[in-house]
Amino acid sequence: MSLIDRVRESLHHALSRLAQEGAFAVGTADGLGAEATWTVERPKRPEHGDFATNIALVLNKRVKLAPRALAEALVRALASDPIIASAEIAGPGFINLRLHPRAFHAELDAVLRAGSAFGRAPAGPQRVNLEFVSANPTGPINVASGRNAIYGDSVGRLLEATGWRVTREYYINDRGNQIRLFAESVKAIHAGRDVPEDGYQGEYVKELAQHLAQVDPAALSGDTEALGRTCVTWMLRGIHGSKVLPGISTSLASLGVYFDVWFSEESLHRWGAVPMALAQLERDGHLVRKDGALFFVAKGDQEDKDRVVQKSNGDYSYFASDIGYAKDKIGRGYDQMIIVLGADHHGYKPRMRNAVEALGFSADRLECLFYQLVFIYRNGEMVRSSKRAGNFVTIEEVADEIDEAAGRKGAGSDAIRFFFLSRNANSNVDFDIDLAKKKSLDNPVFYVQYGHARLCSILRKAESLGIQVRTHLSPDEWASLVHPDELAIASRLAEFPDLVRTAAALREPHRVVFFVQELARDFQSYFTRLKTDPILPQASQRAAEGWEAQWDHDKTAARLAWVEAMRVAYRAALELLGVSAPERMERPAEDDGGDAAEGPHAAGDKDDVA
Numbered sequence: 001m002s003l004i005d006r007v008r009e010s011l012h013h014a015l016s017r018l019a020q021e022g023a024f025a026v027g028t029a030d031g032l033g034a035e036a037t038w039t040v041e042r043p044k045r046p047e048h049g050d051f052a053t054n055i056a057l058v059l060n061k062r063v064k065l066a067p068r069a070l071a072e073a074l075v076r077a078l079a080s081d082p083i084i085a086s087a088e089i090a091g092p093g094f095i096n097l098r099l100h101p102r103a104f105h106a107e108l109d110a111v112l113r114a115g116s117a118f119g120r121a122p123a124g125p126q127r128v129n130l131e132f133v134s135a136n137p138t139g140p141i142n143v144a145s146g147r148n149a150i151y152g153d154s155v156g157r158l159l160e161a162t163g164w165r166v167t168r169e170y171y172i173n174d175r176g177n178q179i180r181l182f183a184e185s186v187k188a189i190h191a192g193r194d195v196p197e198d199g200y201q202g203e204y205v206k207e208l209a210q211h212l213a214q215v216d217p218a219a220l221s222g223d224t225e226a227l228g229r230t231c232v233t234w235m236l237r238g239i240h241g242s243k244v245l246p247g248i249s250t251s252l253a254s255l256g257v258y259f260d261v262w263f264s265e266e267s268l269h270r271w272g273a274v275p276m277a278l279a280q281l282e283r284d285g286h287l288v289r290k291d292g293a294l295f296f297v298a299k300g301d302q303e304d305k306d307r308v309v310q311k312s313n314g315d316y317s318y319f320a321s322d323i324g325y326a327k328d329k330i331g332r333g334y335d336q337m338i339i340v341l342g343a344d345h346h347g348y349k350p351r352m353r354n355a356v357e358a359l360g361f362s363a364d365r366l367e368c369l370f371y372q373l374v375f376i377y378r379n380g381e382m383v384r385s386s387k388r389a390g391n392f393v394t395i396e397e398v399a400d401e402i403d404e405a406a407g408r409k410g411a412g413s414d415a416i417r418f419f420f421l422s423r424n425a426n427s428n429v430d431f432d433i434d435l436a437k438k439k440s441l442d443n444p445v446f447y448v449q450y451g452h453a454r455l456c457s458i459l460r461k462a463e464s465l466g467i468q469v470r471t472h473l474s475p476d477e478w479a480s481l482v483h484p485d486e487l488a489i490a491s492r493l494a495e496f497p498d499l500v501r502t503a504a505a506l507r508e509p510h511r512v513v514f515f516v517q518e519l520a521r522d523f524q525s526y527f528t529r530l531k532t533d534p535i536l537p538q539a540s541q542r543a544a545e546g547w548e549a550q551w552d553h554d555k556t557a558a559r560l561a562w563v564e565a566m567r568v569a570y571r572a573a574l575e576l577l578g579v580s581a582p583e584r585m586e587r588p589a590e591d592d593g594g595d596a597a598e599g600p601h602a603a604g605d606k607d608d609v610a
Contacts, residue, residue: 002494002495002497002498003099003103003104003107003491003494003495004040004051004498006083006103006106007040007051007053007083007084007097007099008040010078010081010083010084011040011053011055011074011078013081014074014077014078014081015055015059015074015077017077018073018074018077023073024063024064024065024070024073037058038053038054038055038057038058038059039053039054040052040053041053043096046488048090048096049086049088049096049097049098050097050098050099050491051096051097051099052090052094052095052096052097053094053095053097054093054094055070055074055095056068056070056071056074056093056094056095057092057093057094060093066093067092067093068089068092068093070093071089071093071094071095072089074087074095075087075088075089075095078097082100082102083099083100083102083103083106084097084098084099084100085098085099085100085101086098101478101479101481101482101487102475102478102479104481104487104490104491104494105475105478105479105481105490107490107491107493107494108478108481108490108493108561108562108565109473109478110494111493111565111568111569112471112472112561112564112565112568114568115568116568116571116572118496118497118568118569118572119161119496119497119499119500119569119572119573119576120161120162120500120572121161121162121163121501122163123160123163123164123165124163124164124165125165126163126164126165126335126336127164127165127167127333127334127335127336128159128164128165128166128167128334128335128336128337128338129167129169129329129332129334129336129337129338130152130155130156130159130166130167130168130169130338130340131152131169131170131171131337131338131339131340132148132149132151132152132153132155132168132170132339132340133145133148133149133152133170133252133257133340134170134171134172134173135148135248136173136178136179137172137173137174137179137231137232137235137236137248138178138179138181138182138200138235139200139202139204139235140204140235140244140245140246140248140251140394140396141248141251141252141394141395141396142393142394142395143374143376143393143394143395143398143431144342144373144374145395146255146374146395146398146416146420147371147374147420147429148340148341148342148371149252149255149257149395150255150257150416150417150420150421150578151340151369151371151420151421151425151509152168152257152340152369153168153255153256153257153578154417154421154509154512154576154577154578155338155340155369155504155507155509156168157509157575157576157577157578158500158503158504158507158509158512158576159504161500161504161576162500162501162504162505164336164504167260167261167334168258168259168260168261169259169260169261169262169263170259170261170262170263171263171265171325172232172236172262172263172264172265172266173265173318174228174229174232174264174265174266175228175265175266175269175321176265176318179228179229179231179232180224180225180228181196181198181199181200182199182200182205182228182231183224183225183227183228183231184196184199184224185199185200185201185205186200186205186208186209186212186220186227186231187209187220187224187227189205189206189209190209190210190212190213190220203244204244204245207239207242207244207245208231208234208235208239208245211234211239211245212230212231212234216230229266234247235247235248236248236249236262237249238250238251246396249262251394251395251396254396254399254413255395255399255413255416255417255578256413256417256578257578263325265321265325268321268324268325268328269316269321269324273324273325273327273328274316274320274321274323274324275316276324276327277320277323277324277326277327277359278294278309278310278320278323278324280327280359281296281309281323281355281358281359282294284358284360285297286358287309288306291312292312293308293310293311293312294308294309294310295307295308295309296308296309296319296323296354296355296358298350298351298354307319307351309323319351319355322348322352322355323352323355323359326352326355326356326359326366327359330356330359330361330365334365335365336365336367337365337366337367338367338368338369338507339366339367339368339369340369340370340371341368341369341370341371342370342371343370343371343372343373343426345368345370346370348368349366349368352366352368353366369425369507370425370426371425371426372425372426372427372428372429373428373429374420374428374429374431375428375429375430375431376393376398376431376433377430377431377432377433377434378433378434379434395416398412398416398431398433399412399413399415399416400412401433401437402415402416402433402436402437405437405439406437406439410580412436413578414445414449414579414580415436415437415443415445416431416436417577417578417579418444418445418448418513418577418579419431419436419444419445421509421510421512421513421577422444422510422513423510424508424510425507425508425510439586439588440588440589440590441588441590441591444517445579446585446588447517447520448516448517448520448574448579449574449579449580449581449582449585450520450585450588450591451519451520451523451524451570452567452570452571452574452581452582452583453582453583453584453585454523454527455523455563455566455567455570456567456583456584457583457584458535458536458560458563459560459563459564459567461536462536462556462560465536465537465542467536467556467560469560469561469563469564470557470560470561471561471564473557473558473561476554477554477557477558478558478561479554479558480552480554480555480557480558480559481555481558481559481562483526483533485522485525485526485529486526486559486562488522489519489522489523489526489562489566490562490565492515492518492519492522493519493565493566493569495515496515496569496572496573499511499512499515500512500576503576509576509577512573512576512577513577515573516570516573516574516577519566519569519570519573520570523566535556535559535560535563536556537551537556
């Protein structure tokens with residue numbers, strides 16, 4: 001139960017008590033909480049309280065009382081509620097509520113009990129097929145495809161956290177004109193000829209041709225279609241030790257992106273899935289023949305014009321493959337199909353929803369998520385690229401550059417994922433490589449990860465002082481945690497499960513980024529101000545004889561449990577983003593709080609955690 005749910009429950013109990021006492025015309029309050037649209041929200045201004053409700057304004061007509069009269073009755077009834085510290089009437093009948101610290105202590109206790117499962121729901125029966133990336137295997141993973149990969153993977157993590165059974169799938173476009181052009185380009189480079197018009201160029205094409213000449217020379221002199229399949233295999237697998245051709249699967253794995261299924265488009269045709277799906281559509285009257293070609297008859301959206309599924313020469317279109325693929329997914333038992341696409345593919349959605357409906361299924365079983373462009377900046381200049389010309393920036397190049405600057409493997413993946421997910425998918429991303437390489441608090445991902453390392457260092461320091469970090473506290477021990485900043489952060493932690501559900505439902509991982517950024521900022525602000533009342537005893541205090549008798553051990557126990565609860569939520573949020581949560585980091589120069597690798601310090605005490 002969330003904190004808002006607890007407040008709603010308190011309000012409903014107050015209504016029930018008033019109804020039993022005959023305070024208003026309605027004899028029972030059972031339906032008021034369930035049917036009414038009254039809300040409990042956080043006020044825009046913190047000084048107004050922890051929560052505000054419009055319950056009196058919504059229910060006044062039902063109970064035949066003026067709004068302020070109902071509000072006054074509710075305030076009286078809430079006076080004995082165990083979690084409501086105070087209730088005040090504002091304006092025409094709004095009620096501002098302040099919670100008792102024990103309400104926040106209960107939330108911290110819930111976080112600690114949940115541990116690594118905090119914010120996660122148990123797996124349910126619903127199955128979703130999440131298809132993302134699916135970039136043509138005619139080049140390494142570029143930055144745009146990298147955004148698709150990171151966004152799709154994080155949506156999958158959110159769905160899993162809310163109980164969905166997720167299958168991550170990559171649709172390999174291993175047939176058609178682009179694969180033919182790619183194979184012809186490889187063959188031409190091997191033979192020393194110019195690549196065909198609209199063909200592919202670049203160092204990776206040359207390296208693939210050279211590699212095939214060594215390991216499979218027959219492929220270069222054989223059938224173009226067969227060569228295309230061979231090229232796709234090596235593009236996906238990569239060439240061992242190659243910086244130019246590490247392999248699509250390897251590049252994605254370096255970002256923490258893995259697939260359960262790699263599905264071949266060519267296999268749909270090889271096993272007859274496409275003609276079978278089209279035969280059903282034709283039988284049901286959804287296909288028409290025009291000038292020797294076969295067209296799907298669109299309906300609904302006027303912009304979705306009739307689409308060819310089979311050309312007059314007998315070749316199937318990409319749309320035909322998509323129809324066969326959708327039918328195959330549904331046949332595999334998925335309740336929902338989600339596809340992540342670039343913003344230039346908006347026409348796919350109405351076209352495919354019409355096709356799914358024509359196949360006899362609800363169009364709502366298909367969901368399309370779209371993402372905007374990524375612009376890479378280096379030295380203040382935008383980096384321009386073109387896959388076909390061969391002068392494009394791969395996602396692995398960017399990650400390797402950041403890894404080298406940070407001095408650790410995985411730093412690049414963390415930075416790319418954090419920057420890409422910090423914006424709504426419907427917004428462009430400006431990715432500044434120079435900023436992402438900085439070991440400073442100016443770097444957003446460094447700032448957030450450093451915050452987690454700081455929490456870990458406090459817990460380590462406590463253990464080094466012989467102070468046990470306990471996660472099961474009595475109400476009396478929790479009662480020592482009363483600082484407004486501590487309670488405000490506890491309140492923020494309490495929001496996390498609802499935030500995860502909302503982010504999953506809206507497919508918006510950036511909400512998790514905002515949460516962890518705000519948590520990092522709030523703790524940094526608290527930590528900076530807490531100079532005279534440190535979490536742990538400083539060396540100067542421990543040097544005094546009899547200091548232990550003077551020290552507030554209950555407060556320390558409560559604060560350390562609070563720090564551990566923050567660490568749990570912090571790690572859970574970063575896990576949903578696919579970003580690592582380092583336990584040790586080097587202190588940046590601009591932070592005068594101390595070395596997070598040994599523990600953040602209070603000013604003037606360089607040996608201790610604050």
